[in-house]
Amino acid sequence: MPFDAMNDVPDDALLVLYANGDADAARALTMRLTPMVLGYAARLLNDAAEAEDVAQEAMLRLWKVAPDWRQGEAKVTTWLYRVVSNLCTDRLRKKRAVALEAVPEPEDDRPSASETMIKAERAAALQQALATLPERQRQAVVLRHIEGATNPEIAQILEISVEAVESLTARGKRALAAALAGRRAELGYQNDG
Amino acid sequence: MTDKHDEFGLNAYFDAGRKAAQIPSGDLMARVLADAKAQQMANVPAPAAQPGLFASLWAAIGGWPTAAGMVTATLVGIWIGISPPAPLEQITAEVLGDTDDAYLVDLLPAFGDDFVEG
Structure with a gap:
């Protein structure tokens, strides 16, 4: 089967094919889900190498659970987000002793004329501000506003109520805004805010 | 979002x-x-191997449980033949009587008379 023939196959159907020994399904799932898993882990951990380890571990857990996966019961992405959230929480607890000052500051002396530069600096500032949030707030804000998950999905991922998700994202955004307040003018926020 | x-x-x-x-x-x-x-x-579980001729025959007679029963019955039979238990000998004697006795049985007595009489 050509690789792109699997583009329209849903994740859970691919997982069933994978469990039945289909090599193309393994490749399609790897290509489709690894970037998503890695992106989420990187935002939670703020550490590229650790994020890669978590992504590999989360995908390994998916491969192991594949034979027991019940199609149509849960979304594969929801399950993966939950696994990554838990793996990152474990790692962050172990690293809690590390001071927040260890988070690298974005370089202030870069020229900010170019739009690309501004966006890169904003992304870096966001990442730095996210790192200051409590874990659950960070997870909720990233899932809602970066990963694009709905509140009911986030409730499933974090295993909390929808009301608790709304509360977490609201508090998280308020804290982010406070953390970013001093950098807005510097990062050209007024141009397109 | x-x-x-x-x-x-x-x-x-x-x-x-x-x-x-x-x-x-x-x-x-x-x-x-x-x-x-x-x-x-x-x-993925490994595909089950096709059983050979001996394995098929073995399965047809019931496999190990049946073989164990057959071997036990055979050994018990041989043992009873070699060394019958006392109660069994008594029963044998009662049913068959004294095996040393000999009987003369005339199966066709009427024919003898016919031959004599011609």
């Missing part, structure tokens, strides 16, 4: 953050795919 009201003025940051996602390295993709293949081999 962009906040429609952007109450906290964060949309520009979220937009920038979405575009700055960490891209998986070739090495990571290779590791994940290698895990996938290794786990796939472990997950």
